[in-house]
Amino acid sequence: MRYEFADCVLDIDRHVLTRRGEAVPIEPQVFDLLELLAESPGRLVARDEIIDRVWNGRFVSDSTISARIAAARKAVGDDGKSQRIIRTIVRRGLQMATEVQRSAAPAPERDRRMQRLRYARGSDGQSIAFTVSGDGPPVLRVGSIVYDVEAEWRLSSERTYLRAMEAKFTLLRYNKREQSHWGDPCHASYEGVDEDILAVTEAAGFDRFCIVTELGGLFSALRFAAKYPERVSRMAIVGGWAEGRNHREGVEGPDSIRNLILEGWDNPGSGYAVGSLLSYFPEGPLETVREIVDEMQALYSVEQKLYQRDSGNTASVLHLLPQVQCPTLILHGRNSSVHPLSEAHKLAAGIPDASLVVLETANHIPLPGNDVYDTYIQALTDFLLEP
Template identity: 50%
Template structure:
């Protein structure tokens, strides 16, 4: 369906807005607000209806509502003074006052966005002045990945088949933001304080640098620590969240392992040695279904991403962490995806995430891999489910 009003066209099939033929960048909640208004032209839309439809009935601040209204006005070429398209009725709500024409869209799917042959890595500085590397691919709504801490390298994953497949899939639909935490990958290498707050601060730095005022996010494995912390601290910045292979309580906290963690022994013995069988054995516990060549490549990337000391320090943080007290403060729609037979973080941890985050949903995949890899039976279901949820 297309809604034509003023000099704008809102297309529900492509989920986009153009003004005078020029595409406008609109965040998901802004698009939903415009869709609510154009679907009810000349009718007063109350604040409660706005919250029910756009925010899913969640508790939301007046400043967040006002920010989305202002963004909607800006996108259609209106402002709070002119109110030629969107009118505010005091103590009543909003009304679309422009004439609206509806037509059935002939375009079923937006044209795919070509993925460039080269990757451009950019740099910014965190609150302490350390260099932080990030990369942007694609156009559309902003989606940020919260990577597993200290195990990622932007340059290496660009050359890695598994990651490249996923990068291409996401960047065809979204403006996809990726980064390496300070202390790893292409960011400044240093031994810094291991804290969940620092993980969230890295994401905030990238969001502010790239102009992602509101964005969707997805967290892989230990990336859940920074993602949930970010969502709880900045609820107005995160529009929706996917958590894959996440957990609430670390292994020590939930009594699964003691101070003599066998995986820490593997790290200490082989992390600094290229093609170490210890590193491959470490990753095999996460990906018992393989493919083995991908597991070896992941091990090589993780080994190159940080020093053994950084990895051991992160292992201590991961083992003893708990984000249980932060879950009730996550206000965005959240999808938890988990392998039924995951031996690293059991399904019960995913159930705790989904039960603790208000209105979260859980999808269980029939796999033992911690995170699905291309070649796994569940790969297509996994990627399709994730992308569909991020699209809203």
């Protein structure tokens, strides 16, 4: 679906706004707001409807809403004084004040937060939730910011990523199963993770496929690629690391991220909790980081977050790297302080058929709204589509 108005085109399938033929980078909430208004030009869209659609019904301040409206106006070449395109109806809501043309018949209204879950059975008999969406070559996603397919769908930044991937690939995502008890993180066991992946991909009908792995999902992806090389055609590693903090030279003093988790994870909206994630995403956008923290605090206890942090600090995948046989792309932020670029160099040097793309950002993984986000998605999808 494409909405054309003034000198703008809002492409819903590609999740892109263009103005005078040039792409305009905008945050996910701003895109969702424009889509909501463009769907029904001339109709009054009430404040409550805006909050329900753009923020999934969560509480947001008036200043946050005003900031997103101002950003939407700026993106389409409007402003609060003229209101040629987005009109404010005082104390009631907003209205798309210009004519809108659709490039195709409108699709039936659907709940953007709904997805179809299926279940596979792991080697231990436990069920594993997964979902398949999109159309194109098969791609398995291993690991993400939240490791939960339902939580991913609730996050606006993740939905932006998923739409981009689903436009070109058949995307398979599954829930990473947490350990039933928290033992010594220095000896964290990844036994069985490769069998979980095998179970899920077989249930989804994936025979040979690409893998995209992010953050700590790297450990599971490498184990699977090493054990089942005939199934993995390509692998992209985003924000990975070869050796955890405890193995790196020159790293001294307390783990500040761990301390932030310890101090504030149990307090909803805590600045300490937000600070722990801003270490990964110092360029934000801040509203996106806050949304992710809210979701993660609902998913994980402080004990789970500390275990994840400690096990990542003590982990090393150097022994697995030579066993990877497929072409591999490593994407890494140049100025990431959590896992420095030197860790990406270790991955690229250790995997026989690997290449490295350095992204000009301090974010460990680019988020929608970052200047390099489109570059990141283009590099990722181009690699996965190579024959």
